[in-house]
Amino acid sequence: MKEKLDGILQSTLANIEAATDLNALNDIKVAILGKKGELTQVLKSMKDVAPEDRPKVGQMVNDVRQEIETSLEAKTTAITRAARAEKMKRETIDVTLPGVKKMDGHRHPNQIALEDLERVFIGMGYEVVEGPEVEYDKYNFELLNIPANHPAKDEQDTFYINKEILLRTQTSPVQARIMEQGKLPIRILSPGRVFRSDEVDATHSPSFHQVEGLVIDKNITMADLKGTLDQFAKEFFGEKTKTKFRPHHFPFTEPSAEVDITCFKCGGKGCRVCKGSGWIEILGCGMVHPHVLEMCGIDPNEYSGFAFGIGLERVTLLKYEIDDMRLLYENDTRFLGQF
Numbered sequence: 001m002k003e004k005l006d007g008i009l010q011s012t013l014a015n016i017e018a019a020t021d022l023n024a025l026n027d028i029k030v031a032i033l034g035k036k037g038e039l040t041q042v043l044k045s046m047k048d049v050a051p052e053d054r055p056k057v058g059q060m061v062n063d064v065r066q067e068i069e070t071s072l073e074a075k076t077t078a079i080t081r082a083a084r085a086e087k088m089k090r091e092t093i094d095v096t097l098p099g100v101k102k103m104d105g106h107r108h109p110n111q112i113a114l115e116d117l118e119r120v121f122i123g124m125g126y127e128v129v130e131g132p133e134v135e136y137d138k139y140n141f142e143l144l145n146i147p148a149n150h151p152a153k154d155e156q157d158t159f160y161i162n163k164e165i166l167l168r169t170q171t172s173p174v175q176a177r178i179m180e181q182g183k184l185p186i187r188i189l190s191p192g193r194v195f196r197s198d199e200v201d202a203t204h205s206p207s208f209h210q211v212e213g214l215v216i217d218k219n220i221t222m223a224d225l226k227g228t229l230d231q232f233a234k235e236f237f238g239e240k241t242k243t244k245f246r247p248h249h250f251p252f253t254e255p256s257a258e259v260d261i262t263c264f265k266c267g268g269k270g271c272r273v274c275k276g277s278g279w280i281e282i283l284g285c286g287m288v289h290p291h292v293l294e295m296c297g298i299d300p301n302e303y304s305g306f307a308f309g310i311g312l313e314r315v316t317l318l319k320y321e322i323d324d325m326r327l328l329y330e331n332d333t334r335f336l337g338q339f
């Protein structure tokens with residue numbers, strides 16, 4: 001009996017020593033001390049022991065059990081402690097390491113160009129105002145001298161909500177809205193989104209932005225218009241920029257013009273940016289048509305004014321030498337991150 005108990009004790013102690021985790025220890029505990037464990041079996045076989053030997057054998061079994069339990073406990077503590085130490089080591093925070101940098105957002109190139117542009121006109125005393133993107137046909141067309149049967153409507157007449165309401169095709173309706181309020185003089189700049197049924201390509205999009213300008217006061221002449229836009233071109237595109245006013249037609253201005261600037265890239269010699277001509281078209285403008293003034297409640301005999309409309313994407317593309325408008329809308333941070 002003694003050998004048997006010794007055998008159990010020695011092999012169990014060796015197994016405990018070799019165990020590397022708590023599960024292994026538990027397995028050992030069950031295999032030896034559990035209900036069907038080896039040592040428990042020995043206890044159960046006590047009935048075969050001669051009665052006078054029982055106390056002695058019982059004592060021996062208890063000693064073995066005690067020793068195994070002590071050993072299990074010690075090993076459990078050792079394994080737990082080692083695991084905790086390992087965990088601490090793994091989770092150590094090195095406070096001297098540089099932090100993880102957060103990516104900050106920044107302004108879109110269109111927005112940068114718009115703020116530059118606004119700064120120029122605010123410097124000349126303009127106020128920035130906004131109008132609705134969903135607009136009445138009346139403001140978008142009628143009050144701008146574009147009646148229902150006007151051919152100019154064909155090019156623009158586009159996303160209608162119903163017969164009277166559409167997504168504005170230009171920022172010019174803000175002119176009519178401001179004039180109608182009757183507070184004079186007027187000196188406003190109105191940026192915003194406009195909508196046309198254009199197909200997407202490198203220079204077109206069904207939704208883009210314009211910046212409208214309007215000045216109404218006594219004795220405003222074409223000279224004021226030319227001086228203003230020439231000054232804008234110089235401040236926005238560079239000191240040496242020259243402007244050229246080409247006669248054009250817009251229903252709501254008379255006379256009307258398109259404005260070209262000398263190419264800021266080649267200075268007018270001709271290059272890829274200006275397609276060899278030395279000039280780049282940047283906006284439409286003109287003297288506000290007397291009939292438009294009248295329709296909006298302003299006496300054309302007392303007041304006159306000028307207006308202009310700048311394609312925001314157009315000047316953004318030019319200013320940053322971007323050759324495809326789609327890049328402005330695709331939100332690819334590899335592109336946008338460059339500004």
Ligand code: DAH
Nearest residue numbers: 170172284285286307308309
């Ligand atoms: N609204 C015109 C367009 O979308 C641009 C324009 C031309 C605006 C002349 C003006 C202007 O204010 O005077 O084509």
